[in-house]
Amino acid sequence: MKINRTIQKKKRKKRVARDLPSRKERKTTWLNLLPDDVWLRVKRGITIYEALQHTDLDMNFECGGLGTCGKCKIRIVTALGPPDQQEEKLLTRDELDSGVRLACRTRIKKSLVVYTDMRRDREEMFQILKHGVVCDIKIEPLIEKVPARIAPPDTAHGDSDFKRLRNALGPGYQHIKVTHQCLASLYKNLRQTAFSGEALLHQGCLLSWAPAGSAYGRYGVIFDIGTTTLVGKLIDLTDGREKAVISRLNSQTRYGTNVIRRIEFIRTNPKGLQRMQQLLMRDLNAIVRRLVYAADIDKAYIFIAVAAGNTTMQHILLGLDPSDIAVAPFTPVITEGVSFPSADVGLDINRDAMLYVMPAKSGYIGGDLISFILSSMIWEQEKKIILGLDFGTNGEIFLGNGRRLLSCSAAAGPALEGARISCGMIAKSGAIESFRIVKDQLQYNIIGNVKPRGLCGSGLVDLTALLAHHGAVDVEGLLSPMGLKKDERLFQTRLTPHSDAAVFDFTIATETESFHGRRILLSQKDIRELQLAKSAVAAGVQLLMQEMGINAQQIDEIYLAGALGNYVNPLSAMRIGLIPTIDRHRVLSLGNAASTGATMALLSRSYWETALTLADQIEHIELSLHPDFYDTFIEQMNFPDQDLW
Incomplete structure (x- = not known):
C-alpha cells in the first residue's frame, strides 16, 4: 500500500491556509436556536439570555434578565442538569417536566440546542450530530478562480471574446472548454465588468465570468446523506470556515428505517427509485434554501457541492438502482468517485455548478466511511x-495505518439505534441517553429534558454496562438478581419477574415517572438483541485484528464516529465488549x-484525490x-467478565 508516498508529494503543493483553533475559539461553543435552526458561536459560561442580546429573536425579557419575571421561557433539547431554585419557583411542574427553562438562568457550558418558539412545543426534536473534528485544510478548492484582464475588441485582429479571454488567462488555458450557460451570458458579463474580472474554472472548463x-x-456545500x-x-472556499449548518430528518424514513427496506420498496414498485430520489432531492434543496438564507447569500454563488453517504444512499442520489446491494454478492452499480453537473440530479444551486460524490469501496462500505477515514x-x-x-x-x-488498511x-x-428494543427509540426528545448512580x-x-419516553442506543449500552x-x-447476558450483592437494594427493587417466563425485567421509570404513563423497562429480550448487535461488531473487529496479525493491546487508538459513537460512554462500550478494552483516554x-x-474534499483537490486512492487501496x-x-460471532456473544470502574 503506497498511500503515504502519494500524500507526501501532494502535501508540498500547498501551505496550510488555515490556522489551528485559537485560544479564544477553544473558549467558545455552539448555541443552536430552533425552530429556525440558527447557529451562534458564544462564549462558554454566559447565559442564554446574554447570548440572545445581539440577535433579532423576539423574546419576552420583561425583568431584564434578573430572573424575577419568569417569562423568558425556552425549551432545552440537549441533556442538561436539574433546574435551579428560581426556576423551581417560577415554572410549573408540568413545564419543568417538559424541559422548559429560563433563558436568564441557563448557562451555556457546552453546545446546546434550544427551542425558543413555545407555540410549537408539540413538535418532536431530534438529536442530530452536525459537527466533527476539523483538521488543518490545505486550501485548494475543486474549482479555481483566475483573475484576468482581457483586451477589448480589436478591429485589427477580430478575435472573438472567448479567444481573447483564453489569451488573457495564459498559455495553460488555451484549450479550455465552456458551458453553454456561461457562453450565453459571456457577451454581457465581459462588458459589464469592462473586460476585467475572474474566470471560474473546473477541470479546464469555464463555468462563469x-x-x-x-x-x-x-461558496461550496457538502451533504452528509444519512439513512x-x-x-x-x-x-467559504477562501478560508474553509463553515458559514451555516442545517440538518433535517430524511423523508425516506416513511418507507423504512434502514436501507434494506428502502431497496425492497424500490424493487417492488415500478416508480420506487424515482420516488426515493425525489424525496431526497426535495430534502437537499430545502437544506440549500435554509443555508443561503442563514448566510444571506444567493444560491447562484455556489458552484461546487460534495456528497457523502452509504453506498445505497449515494445510488439513490444518482438515480441508480441499488437492488443488487441487498442480495449476494452485494454488487453496486458504481463505487468510483464521480463528478458531473449538479443540475443533472436536480440540485438547486448555480445552474453550472458541479456535484462530487465520494468514492465507496463496496455495497456496504460507502462514501461516508471513506470520508471518515479521510x-x-x-x-x-x-x-x-x-x-x-x-x-x-x-x-x-x-483497522490499520498508512502501510496497510483493512475494512469490513x-x-x-437496529438495536444500537433503539429498534427492536421493548422501550427503544431513536435519539429524539424523551430518549434516555445515559445513566449513572x-x-x-x-x-x-433525557434528550429534551422532558419526562422519559424510552431508551436510545447510547442509553441501552450505558444501562447494560451498569447492570453488568x-x-x-451475568457474563452470558442473563438478567437476574442472583448475582447482586446483598447491599444492592437499588437494583433488587427494580428487578421484577416477567409475566410469562422465568426471567426478569428491569424497571427504568414507573408509570408516573414516564411521559406516556407506561412503565419503561429493559427486558431479557432487549439484552439478547444488544448481544447480537455487539457480537457482530466485535466479531468484525476480531477478524480484522486476526487478518492484521495483532491483538487488542497493540491498538494505539480507537476512533468513534456518528451519533452513537459521539454520545456513547467509552467505558460502557468496553464493559459490554462493543469495542476492545484499552485505555479510555485513547478512545476518541x-x-x-x-x-x-x-469538507476536506471540497476544500482541497489533493484530499479528493487521496479519497480516491484510499477507496482503491483499502483491503475489504x-x-x-x-x-x-460464525465461530467468532458466537465467541463474542458473552459480556467480558471485567469491571472497568
Whole structure:
C-alpha cells in the first residue's frame, strides 16, 4: 500500500491556509436556536439570555434578565442538569417536566440546542450530530478562480471574446472548454465588468465570468446523506470556515428505517427509485434554501457541492438502482468517485455548478466511511495502529495505518439505534441517553429534558454496562438478581419477574415517572438483541485484528464516529465488549466524521484525490464469506467478565 508516498508529494503543493483553533475559539461553543435552526458561536459560561442580546429573536425579557419575571421561557433539547431554585419557583411542574427553562438562568457550558418558539412545543426534536473534528485544510478548492484582464475588441485582429479571454488567462488555458450557460451570458458579463474580472474554472472548463472579488464561486456545500438524518454545510472556499449548518430528518424514513427496506420498496414498485430520489432531492434543496438564507447569500454563488453517504444512499442520489446491494454478492452499480453537473440530479444551486460524490469501496462500505477515514488522517500514520468504528444498523469498521488498511461491515441490526428494543427509540426528545448512580439513586439524562419516553442506543449500552458492573447481568447476558450483592437494594427493587417466563425485567421509570404513563423497562429480550448487535461488531473487529496479525493491546487508538459513537460512554462500550478494552483516554470521538471528510474534499483537490486512492487501496474483508465469522460471532456473544470502574 503506497498511500503515504502519494500524500507526501501532494502535501508540498500547498501551505496550510488555515490556522489551528485559537485560544479564544477553544473558549467558545455552539448555541443552536430552533425552530429556525440558527447557529451562534458564544462564549462558554454566559447565559442564554446574554447570548440572545445581539440577535433579532423576539423574546419576552420583561425583568431584564434578573430572573424575577419568569417569562423568558425556552425549551432545552440537549441533556442538561436539574433546574435551579428560581426556576423551581417560577415554572410549573408540568413545564419543568417538559424541559422548559429560563433563558436568564441557563448557562451555556457546552453546545446546546434550544427551542425558543413555545407555540410549537408539540413538535418532536431530534438529536442530530452536525459537527466533527476539523483538521488543518490545505486550501485548494475543486474549482479555481483566475483573475484576468482581457483586451477589448480589436478591429485589427477580430478575435472573438472567448479567444481573447483564453489569451488573457495564459498559455495553460488555451484549450479550455465552456458551458453553454456561461457562453450565453459571456457577451454581457465581459462588458459589464469592462473586460476585467475572474474566470471560474473546473477541470479546464469555464463555468462563469464574474467581477473581480465577487461572491460568485466563493461558496461550496457538502451533504452528509444519512439513512435517518441529513446534514448540509455552507463552506467559504477562501478560508474553509463553515458559514451555516442545517440538518433535517430524511423523508425516506416513511418507507423504512434502514436501507434494506428502502431497496425492497424500490424493487417492488415500478416508480420506487424515482420516488426515493425525489424525496431526497426535495430534502437537499430545502437544506440549500435554509443555508443561503442563514448566510444571506444567493444560491447562484455556489458552484461546487460534495456528497457523502452509504453506498445505497449515494445510488439513490444518482438515480441508480441499488437492488443488487441487498442480495449476494452485494454488487453496486458504481463505487468510483464521480463528478458531473449538479443540475443533472436536480440540485438547486448555480445552474453550472458541479456535484462530487465520494468514492465507496463496496455495497456496504460507502462514501461516508471513506470520508471518515479521510478525516481521521490515519493514512499519514506509519507506526500507530488505529481502529475506527461507525456504529449503526450496518457497522462500518476499519483497522490499520498508512502501510496497510483493512475494512469490513458488520450487520449489527437496529438495536444500537433503539429498534427492536421493548422501550427503544431513536435519539429524539424523551430518549434516555445515559445513566449513572448518584447517592444510591439511579439517574439518567433525557434528550429534551422532558419526562422519559424510552431508551436510545447510547442509553441501552450505558444501562447494560451498569447492570453488568453490579452483577444484575451475568457474563452470558442473563438478567437476574442472583448475582447482586446483598447491599444492592437499588437494583433488587427494580428487578421484577416477567409475566410469562422465568426471567426478569428491569424497571427504568414507573408509570408516573414516564411521559406516556407506561412503565419503561429493559427486558431479557432487549439484552439478547444488544448481544447480537455487539457480537457482530466485535466479531468484525476480531477478524480484522486476526487478518492484521495483532491483538487488542497493540491498538494505539480507537476512533468513534456518528451519533452513537459521539454520545456513547467509552467505558460502557468496553464493559459490554462493543469495542476492545484499552485505555479510555485513547478512545476518541471524531463527531460527524463523514461531513468533515466531505469538507476536506471540497476544500482541497489533493484530499479528493487521496479519497480516491484510499477507496482503491483499502483491503475489504467480506465477513459473510469469512470461514471464521460464525465461530467468532458466537465467541463474542458473552459480556467480558471485567469491571472497568
